Amino acid sequence: MSHELLMRLLNASLFLSVVALGAAAVYLYRRQREREEEYMSLLLALSSLIELKDPYTEGHCARVRNAIGYFGAELGLSKREINDVIVAATLHDIGKMGVPDEILQKPGRLDDEEFAVVKRHPGWGADSLGSIRRFAKAATLVRHHHEAYDGGGYPDGLVGAAIPAGSRVIAVLDAYDAMTSDRAYRKALPPERAREILIQNSGRQFDPDVVRIFLGYEAGEAERMLDPVCGMPGVKRMFATTDGRTVFFCSEACRGKWRQNPEKYRDKMTLK
């Protein structure tokens, strides 16, 4: 075989290998994307089940989830850790499926026995998620989303930094969102009052760093971009313009509410 022929054959096989590798890469990329989409739908389907069970949490999971990126970056969490927090924030109350409706929707205060049942929801949620390998880390965050910074929380009474950072973030976002939403036994608190309560409980129930970030003390970024409808930090891609300026929202639901009646939220608007 001549040297020239050998070189041609080598070139041809090299070319075919590159094409085959390229095709394999495209195939794997597409499969990965399909799997990611399926995975996201699974998350959303599961979170819509929680909302069926407890209508007061409607829209709540989406609002909490939207703020995570902001907090994760401020706390120096990696992209993977932020993803685990998003999964946990989406599914943190899935254990409420095990709490009877008459307790979950009771219009008055819960007695000790009823509260003991409610306190089991983080453990139930973590146990069911933990059986799925991909949700293992998120399951730990779910287990600890009701721990308090001073150790007075449940289910394990962890203190300070022993509580996973993701759980500390979810605790603040969850509490704020619960306070500013209507409940069976009370009306929603105004965002200013809810923020005062966060400050009062900073270092007790809540991680002071997370509260500080939430209130946007340092950068002022969150303060400038607060959603006028719910008072949560707005996200950059969720905005509307009014009088030539931009207003940010945490979710499509809040932007929709604002569009119906922008005047109602005029005082609360932080424009850029």
Ligand SMILES: [Fe+2]
């Ligand atoms: Fe919870």
